[in-house]
Amino acid sequence: MNNIMKKILLLLVLIGTLTSYAQDVPFDVKQLGDKPGFNKAVRAIKLGDIDYERGSEEDMANALKHYVVADSFNSKSAYLNFKMGVCHLYGGQKYEAKDRLEFVKQYGNSKDYPDLDFYLAQSYQLDGQWGKAIELFKAYKETLADADEEQRFFINKKIKECRVGEELASAPVRVWIDNLGPGVNSSYSDYGPVISADNRELFFTSRRPNGDDAEKDETGYNYEDIYSSSRAFGEEWDEAVNLGKPVNTKKHDATVGLAPDGRSLITYHGINRKNGNLQITKKDDAGNWEKLTDLGSNINSDYHEEAATLSFDEKKLFFVSDKPGGLGGHDIYVALWDEANQTWGEAENLGENINTEFDEKGVFFHPDGKTLYFSSAGHRTMGGLDIFKSEYNSDTEEWSTPVNIGYPINTPDDDVYFVVSGNERYAYYSSVREDGFGEKDIYKITFLGEKKKPAFAASDLVNGSLDTTYDERSAAGNFDKRDLIIVEGKVSDKISGAGLVSKITFIDAITNESISELVTEPDGTYHILLETNKDYAITAEKDGFTLASDNINPRFEDEGNSYTKNFGLSALDGTVVINNTNNTTDANDSNNATNNTDNANNNNNTDSASNNNSNSSSETKPNSNNESISFTLRNIYFDFDQSTLRHASVGELDKLVKILKENPEMRIQLVGHTDSRGPAWYNNALSKRRSKVAKDYLVSKGISASRIDAKGAGERELEVSDNQIENMSSVRKKEEAHQKNRRTVVKIID
């Protein structure tokens, strides 16, 4: 055979293969009758058709089993693919439907399958191909008779679902959805998860066989049983175990609800899935489940009750029922616990904010006491039952409009039995998803919240090239002074806290030598550098005001430390400074910067004669406080255990003399205080002697004795208590505290 002929033959074979590959191959005895297995396949189809015609979910599943046998013989039959596609849609493995129905669409005769678009549209909806689904639903609607209102209504609903699906899928909720794994899920239907609020106990329903000869119900499926699993903090769920008796029986036993503490379990118990009652069991202290008790006639009816949830305080019970009087299908009801009669009160329908003409199922009431999660085939669903959330407003006594909790939690298929952990980080539900182990599985949802924005290192404002900045300086010479400390603080009005321009003197407390004298800033602040290894007596003074004094005794090891010494003065005329308008601020500083003072001029002026020792434009007001004016002098020194004035004390007393001379009508009380060392009677006497000595000094300087009342308070009014001193960490600190107690308080009594 020459080359051309070979090529022609090859082409013909190729065309033949392609055409034979892509076409409807009916189960026709003429085409396939001579092949082995044909009869078996045809028989399987017939058996399948019988189940198919019955139409229930279980029948569809059974039909599918037969069709699979036929499909293994011939997978190219449009008829068989159509039947299998529909079975998938209404039975298990719904996601398998699309390919089968697309095959029919492409290769089958459309007249033979008038409902094909309807089913294919649903498979597209399941697959998230919203646009295609809507197109086919619309096309199918055109084929309906005008009188077919019910079907039209249903198609319109499906179109609406697709639109909702499109909207929700375009803005997915940030979640992780994880199958709980083979330890919990099985190849059978596993659903109805309920969890304790602490996310440690899980109960769910499974249709897996329990034991080797598990009984089956009238549909041929295993009876429902309740299983449990638990987990430790941070760990995965343990292998699920059957709860056994008395919770599980030979009939249907399904999880319905769980109290937040995990100790009360509500179950559904019945001979079939449509005719059963809600019951409750509690865990005793030994961890065993008690016998089930019926929830009572206000809850259970002759109709179908499924799903129930307790409030955190177990005083409210929400449950689902399809009893008459609702809004349509299954509805959600609430009943309150009647403490007096120890039973549930009459149930009330939650009303049309929550319930719709379609089914509402799978209810869960969050431990927060106001949020209700439930599944609904009404509201804005993207297909089947979707999970919604509504909050109860106790003021208006209304439920908020339910909100779809979003994709991908909700899918175009049924999404039911949604429960949320106490901290709302996790939720569990059952769903049919492609990664499942078979039929429904239980999934854990982790809510990730809003996308977290990462931090970026900003590029700062750039300053000039400081590295080229040359400070024309000469080498640093030897330091003038060494071993310095920083002392800073503020002189202010004792009552208002307004800063006072004042003079501060620093005296060597041993030699009485003047070390430094300065005038504070306009706002009353000051700072100074002092050498260590000296004892300083510090006095703050201002014309027309009381004195304030303190002392500081820095040692060598204190070098480099900063000390804050603040002083409060009181005006002798009884007024209070409320605003020191000498505090200048930059008038252009209108923004809310952190520090609004513009102290470009540091002015620690040591010229004591300067005119800064006055608040020249201060505002004052009368002092409404009726307490008499007093101030404390801390630098009146006596030799230890003596009442002899030390030379260094005269400076402070001289300042007091000046005040008294400038205010000739003033009368004062001098009260001496000691520290607490030594017996109380002794300290009392010592303090009296010392205040008398101080008085004598004042008198020696020309102050009338009648103007001075000298008293002793001993150790009765310690500034630092013995307890506080006891708890101090060093001897030095303790000594400083004792020194603080040794003082003279001057009280202006007139």
Place this chain on the structure above:
Amino acid sequence: MKKIFLLLLIAPLISFGQKEYAEEARLMFAEANFAYNKGNLTDAFALYEKCIGIEPQYAEAFVNMSFIKFDSKDYNKALDYALKAHSIEKVQHSIFSALGKSYYMVGDYDSAATYLAKIEYFDDLTEVEEYFLAASNVKLNNFSAAKPLAKKLYTNRPSNSDYAALKGNVMYGYGEYEQAMELYKKALDLNPDNVYIYSNIAKACLQLNQNDKALEYINKGVEIATGEGKVTFLILKGNYFHSIGELDNAEKAYDEAYKIDNSNTNILVNQAGILIDKEDYQSALEKCNMAIEKNSELMEAYFNRGIANEMLRNIEDACSDWEEAFILGSEKAEKFLNSSTCNE
């Protein structure tokens, strides 16, 4: 003769000082000072070293050694010597000055501002010290503290480009972007070689929503600047593109910056940020690891690594990272720590 001369020279210095240094050390110190003032810094440094060999606690010598290293642009060493001086004498003008400036140049603006401000305990600051202090406060976003100094510097020397730019920075900090722009432009007019000003102008343009102009200035800066300056502009460019959602362009800019300076942890942090936005969490994690390895106190790196870890399902590690970020000052990390993510 030389020694007698030196002795006469240093006599007033010696008589003032209270510390009893060994005479040999004092003479050496005086000689070193002489060399320093003559501009013979190498000789001066060697003499100071000898001085310290005799008298290890000669704080003044350490201060001058710090000054020399500073002038040689060896800022880490300058800081070392300043710290050494400070360990001996904690309160001295020249030591505060040396510390403040050195801290600034190594990027520790907080310490720089702290020490420079302390100079006021002694005297008024010199012009240069004022500039450093103002610049430190700008870096710390403490514009109210920077303002009076910047105003004073610019008023006294209006023809100084850096002072004009500094005042512009203060205006920027106050939100007065138009005024800032005016000052930046003036600064550039005074000295067109001050490339850094393009960066500040670009930032002001962004604040004024003049995005195109901003990009123009940024690109100009990228074109002209070199080394660290160029890196600054590239980071700015990356940040700009990120702010307008152009992640790929932002990534390119950061990558270019990284090629110039692969030790810059800010670049690594920002690269990680882009990778997080692109949901490439593993790569983001690796970038953060690199950043933290170079700087274990980089708050943004821990913060971002926390996000990457969370999305990679390493929740415990994520919470640990946010804890570290919180300790380093991140308020957002605190919110994450208190969320249900870290509190099962």
